[in-house]
Amino acid sequence: MTPPNTFYSAALLTAGICCLVVGAMVLQRRPFTPGSIPLIVILFAMFWWDSTYGIFWAGTPAPNPYFWLDMSYVGVVIVPTAFLVFAMQLSGLDNWLKRPFLIGLCMEPLLVLVLMWTDPWHNLFFAGKRLQNTAMILEAGPVFWANVVYSYVLLLITFILLVRRFMTTSGIYRRQLGVVIAGAGVTWLNSFIFIAGLSPLPNADNTPFSFTIAAFAFAFALLRYRMFDIVPVARDTLIEGMSDGVIVLDTNKRIVDMNPQAESILAASSDGAIGKPVDEVFSRWADIVNALLEVNHTRVEVSVGNDSSTHLDLQISPLYDKKKNLIGRLVVWRDISHLKQIQKDLEKLATQDPLTFVHNRRHFYTLAEVEIERSIRYQSPLSIILVDIDYFKNINDNYGHKAGDEALIHFTQICRKNLRKVDIFARFGGEEFVILLPEADLNRAQETAERIRKIVEDTTLEIDGYQFKMTASFGVSTFKGKQDTLGLLLQKSDKALYAAKDKGRNMVVCVE
Secondary structure, eight states, X not given: OOOOOHHHHHHHHHHHHHHHHXXXXXXXXXXXXXXXXXXXXXXXXXXXXXHHHHHHHTTOXXXXXXXXXXXXXXXXXXXXXXXXXXXXXXXXXXXXXXXXXXXXXXXXXXXXXXXXXXXXXXXXXXXXXXXXXXXXXXXXXXXXXXXXXXHHHHHHHHHHHHHHHHHTOOHHHHHHHXXXXXXHHHHHHHHHHHHTTOOSSTTSOOHHXXXXXXXHHHHHHHHHHOHHHHTTIIIIIIITTOSSEEEEEOXXXXXXXXOHHHHHHXXXXXHHHTTSBHHHHTTTOHHHHHHHHHOSSEEEEEEESTTSOEEEEEEEEEEEOTTOOEEEEEEEEEEOHHHHXXXXXXXXXXXXXXXXOSBOHHHHHHHHHHHHHHHHHHTOOEEEEEEEETTHHHHHHHHOHHXXXXXXXXXXXHHHHTSOTTSEEEEEXXXXXXXXXXXXXXXXXXXXXXXXXXXXXXXXXXXXXXXXXXXXXXXXEEOOXXXXXXXXXXXXXXXXXXXXXXXXXSSEEEEO
């Protein structure tokens, strides 16, 4: 039997105790976050592996010469499986870690242990080749070598998952994963050293030391960078599920991270955008590019899309490390297109008649005051026409309110077609309308009113099978200068309108 080795034993027992202490520290952290539980399993399995192997090198009495070596194999078969689960959780692959999958992962280590402990009955594990006076398994049977291949396949998948995750992260996430990958890389480096015959520990398996270093690296990432406090909880659960678009830029203005909402707005995948300059990815939207390139901290509203129909509330915030060094910028945007549409609708409600879609009375006053000020400033003519549909109540009574609404809409369409773009047309209330004509004297206003009156008179309306005609009365007045006000001008037009009605309706009456 291999003689006791105090150095080997002390080193292994020290490593085992360290794994136990760190594992207990992780176990005390609540609540558990993705990656915590497999890390605890790794640390406790390494404690078992290191300790039992250290006890073996101490020459501790046992039922048989291989007892402590065989006991250490419990940790040997658990660690690769726990490594894989750890990497999958860190990579956001929790949807794979369902009960059937986990049970399947546990079956292989359990089967290997059973076959190892029952080897004298079938020789599938050692194949009768177990050597005396060695602390390593150098020759063995098919089950042993199948487990070796299986374990390294798991470790290779683990390493690939961690590297892929590393390539799609940035900032503190990348430093965290860099530590984890460095730890995982130690296990591969140890394998190459062992295969090349360069092991620094003669007659001893240095594998537990390499896995202990890897476990410490994982624990360091946990305690130094508080890895499980922000990854993957903050990154995957929060950022990925946000309805807001999120992009992270580095100091070179390259995109280093983005969430699915950002991908949908940009119409680009994260794989295609990560690592590219922001001005290239946002090449279609100059407003966003200017905001991203010129400032470190701002909040602006930008419009995107071919028709500028998408409105974004864009917020840019600087990102600093613990030493207050700028490491990048966080770009968060919210699609406020719906709010903008509501705002637009409210503005219309405040200024527009909901039935005819012409200006309402309140907005007319606002626009008219501006035109009167302009008329005074430039001494230009200005006229107002008040219009009232004749006997409108009869239309509602005889044909229904729907016919009345259609008549109002039809009347506004006639007026719009016969007015200039600069003219201000509004519904004053009920069946009464007002028209303000800038740059129009009394004669021109009268001509406009007469033209509209004639078209209305000659038009036959057909609504729900009913045919009928309608007429309108017009009162026209003109602005006389500073001595006039909007109120006086409307009063004059109103008097003219009533005069038209008194004279039999369906006519135009003008007053100076």
